[in-house]
Amino acid sequence: MENVDLKVNLSGLYLKNPTMLASGILGYSAQTLESIVEGGAAAVVTKSVGLKARKGYANPTVVQTSCGLINAVGLPNPGIEEFTRDIREAKAVLKVPLIVSVYGFSAEEYAIVAEKAVEAGADAVELNVSCPHVKETGAEIGQKPEVLAEVVRKVKSAVEKPVFVKLSPNVTDIGEIAEEAVKAGADAITAINTVKAMTIDIETTKPVLSNRKGGLSGPAIKPIAVRCVYEIYERMVKAPIIGCGGITSWQDAVEFMLAGATTIQIGTAIATKGPNVFKAVTRGLKAYLKRKGFRSVTEIVGLAHKS
Numbered sequence: 567m568e569n570v571d572l573k574v575n576l577s578g579l580y581l582k583n584p585t586m587l588a589s590g591i592l593g594y595s596a597q598t599l600e601s602i603v604e605g606g607a608a609a610v611v612t613k614s615v616g617l618k619a620r621k622g623y624a625n626p627t628v629v630q631t632s633c634g635l636i637n638a639v640g641l642p643n644p645g646i647e648e649f650t651r652d653i654r655e656a657k658a659v660l661k662v663p664l665i666v667s668v669y670g671f672s673a674e675e676y677a678i679v680a681e682k683a684v685e686a687g688a689d690a691v692e693l694n695v696s697c698p699h700v701k702e703t704g705a706e707i708g709q710k711p712e713v714l715a716e717v718v719r720k721v722k723s724a725v726e727k728p729v730f731v732k733l734s735p736n737v738t739d740i741g742e743i744a745e746e747a748v749k750a751g752a753d754a755i756t757a758i759n760t761v762k763a764m765t766i767d768i769e770t771t772k773p774v775l776s777n778r779k780g781g782l783s784g785p786a787i788k789p790i791a792v793r794c795v796y797e798i799y800e801r802m803v804k805a806p807i808i809g810c811g812g813i814t815s816w817q818d819a820v821e822f823m824l825a826g827a828t829t830i831q832i833g834t835a836i837a838t839k840g841p842n843v844f845k846a847v848t849r850g851l852k853a854y855l856k857r858k859g860f861r862s863v864t865e866i867v868g869l870a871h872k873s
């Protein structure tokens with residue numbers, strides 16, 4: 567049987583298969599990122615980093631519910647100055663593209679952090695304009711197309727590496743927002759970040775998370791994420807889509823690609839399946855492509871729109 571080509575060109579980044587680590591699930595350190603690459607990921611995204619160090623919220627910051635995780639960690643991070651050391655260390659050992667996720671409280675801040683990340687060796691940056699639980703950044707930026715466009719333009723003029731924009735599903739029309747981001751220069755769209763959610767302890771009668779509200783991830787959000795990818799692809803935006811949200815199996819990955827994703831990211835499933843989830847997804851995807859008679863994984867991107 568003919569071999570199947572799993573390689574993907576993601577806005578100039580060479581990926582040996584379409585699986586990537588999603589931001590925030592496994593921090594920053596070179597060792598943890600390396601364990602994910604050993605597990606089969608073809609690219610890794612770091613946890614989001616900002617201009618200044620942040621402690622994040624008090625515990626509890628993550629809660630397991632019957633249908634997924636809800637987190638409101640509050641963007642804890644060491645600040646970009648400190649983090650450049652980790653980027654350099656990670657670059658020295660990783661044999662796959664390293665994407666640094668950045669956030670800021672203004673377009674200027676996003677640009678400064680992105681520039682420092684690229685100077686330290688990031689192969690691309692992913693703009694977190696979608697965190698649902700910190701005020702004046704994240705989703706509060708990504709929900710306003712003009713503000714988002716300004717952030718993307720500033721970052722694009724500050725760095726010469728690909729700029730990915732990670733969108734929130736907590737909007738009325740994600741296709742419109744993706745279109746604005748791409749018009750402003752985004753090289754790829756990541757969809758989606760977590761879905762705004764909360765849970766209440768019926769005995770204490772109080773919200774469980776210290777921040778009260780957080781973001782839901784895991785299998786419960788997969789159909790929402792697939793719909794978002796489908797809607798962005800439908801707009802025929804001139805940039806690849808990175809699908810993310812509830813992927814745990816090769817079948818999920820195929821579904822996202824049929825909806826229009828060129829690559830996929832995995833986060834929460836690492837907690838349940840371990841780092842080898844990337845190998846399992848890639849293996850299953852390859853078998854599916856062979857069985858269906860495709861020669862390259864790129865052939866199935868967006869196929870659901872043709873049927």
Ligand SMILES: Cc1cc2nc3c(=O)[nH]c(=O)nc-3n(C[C@H](O)[C@H](O)[C@H](O)COP(=O)(O)O)c2cc1C
Pocket residue numbers: 588589590591613614628635637639641667694697732758759760782783784785787810811812813831832833834835
């Ligand atoms: C504990 C936790 C921390 C996260 N931190 C970040 C982050 O720092 N930046 C970001 O863009 N997304 C962050 N996310 C969102 C994930 O990258 C991903 O978009 C989301 O969890 C959906 O994918 P999944 O269902 O595969 O986890 C975080 C998710 C979790 C569960």
